[in-house]
Amino acid sequence: MVESRMVRIALRAATALVLAFIYLPIVVLAIFAFNPSRLQAWPPVGFTLQWFAEAAANPEVARAVVNSLLVGAFATVLALLLGTLAALAVQRYLFFGQQTVSFVLVLPIALPGVVSGIALQTSFVTLGVDFGLLTIVVGHATFCVVVVYNNVMARLRRLPRSPEEASSDLGADAFTTFRRVTLPGMRTALLSGGLLAFALSFDEIIVTNFTAGPGTQTIPIWILASIQRPDELPVVNVVALLLILVSVIPVWLAMRISSGEATRRV
Template sequence: MHSERPSWFLRLAAWGGLVFLHFPILVILLYAFNTEDAAYSFPLQGFTLRWFAEAAQRGDVLDAIWLSLKIAAIATLIAMVLGTLAAGALYRRDFFGKEGISLMLILPIALPGIITGIALLSAFKTLGIEPGMLTIVIGHATFCVVIVYNNVIARFRRTSFSLIEASMDLGADGWQTFRYVILPNIATALLAGGMLAFALSFDEIIVTTFTAGHERTLPLWLLNQLTRPRDVPITNVVAMLVMLATMLPILGAYYLTRGTSDVAGGGK
């Protein structure tokens, strides 16, 4: 008789995979609280919050965090607007060139980051735009739009168009239909897409490297710290904070979209 319980081998393999993936993260978490300022002394000598206090007093750390937050917020806002508009335009009707437009929307996240970065840098140089905060925002928005677009168009496809038709039959104009019918149906998908886009933008490094110029976002700051072994404890603290800052939006997006397949008009 077939058992629905997984075999011990599959369970062992699953737990082994989880340990393999998360062990480096655990190492960073442990050494962020290590009393020793040596790079990675083992065993740990004690527990301290000293490095958190020192990181909070570093102006370069705070500047990098603030810059990353601003860029991620602006890129996410742009992505939420453009991604929602694109999803609304493409989700229902077929027209010539639709597949090509869909491909162009998804392409930035499908391409390797280094290709996207080089392409963006070449475009900015051609247009005479100097790399800086503006170019970073544009670069991040190119792949953040994809995240929002995919989330919203999936929700659009599970929302019955009869709701929109009923709203129009009852005399609502386009804005009222969007405000009171469409937006409530796509709200969680839109918010989840925005949270995922924020997390991706906050820790993006490859595209940022090509578009940052003299700006230093938090991921670039962390990359530069690899050549400074004396700052390893502070680097571990900042890396832990980055992991938390990106993990929380992802978990939030998961809980927002969990169990939402039964929305109005949901089905295959």
């Protein structure tokens, strides 16, 4: 170690402070979810589970959860397919414009969200497409592709080519080799990429707000609408806490599966 004792102590203190900063809002939210008062004032006045029951009985919440799950599932499947194809092309072939492919794939998350949102909305309006679950999926799939792409790219880079060569030496055709050698090698990368894509989709609001149209609510859209209604806030607290858990679990799993290889980028 090159760092002096003083530097290390200072770094440890700074790390602890940043960690406290990161967890502060989440802890506050968790406490409010059990607060019996309808007023969102600190400190809480007691402990109750009644808002959990109310959230469970709320039909709007149920519908939004179903919508979010559907959108997440479809967007993830599309992203897995498109992201894997793109990664195989860029990793396994040499061609002109290789760098441009990576650039174009990262564009949907590198450009400001409001630009992507208004661009998609304008296109749907101009082309006369009806807003609904499908328009949400189009937006989500577009920025989820890069997540899968990054995960699969990282894996393909590390995967040795010799098992594939052995497979074709033993008489397997390209499809069989892909199905029985390459695909199993990529399995955990696909799993963690898919989990991250799902988490990203489940949580997205900036673009979704533009592509959902008036009739369709996902969980984040329901939360955004309900924040404006003070009566709903206790239920919002509960749903928000659950959303944190639901969106954090896939990320946690993905990081465990890929042990840091994933989540390099978004």
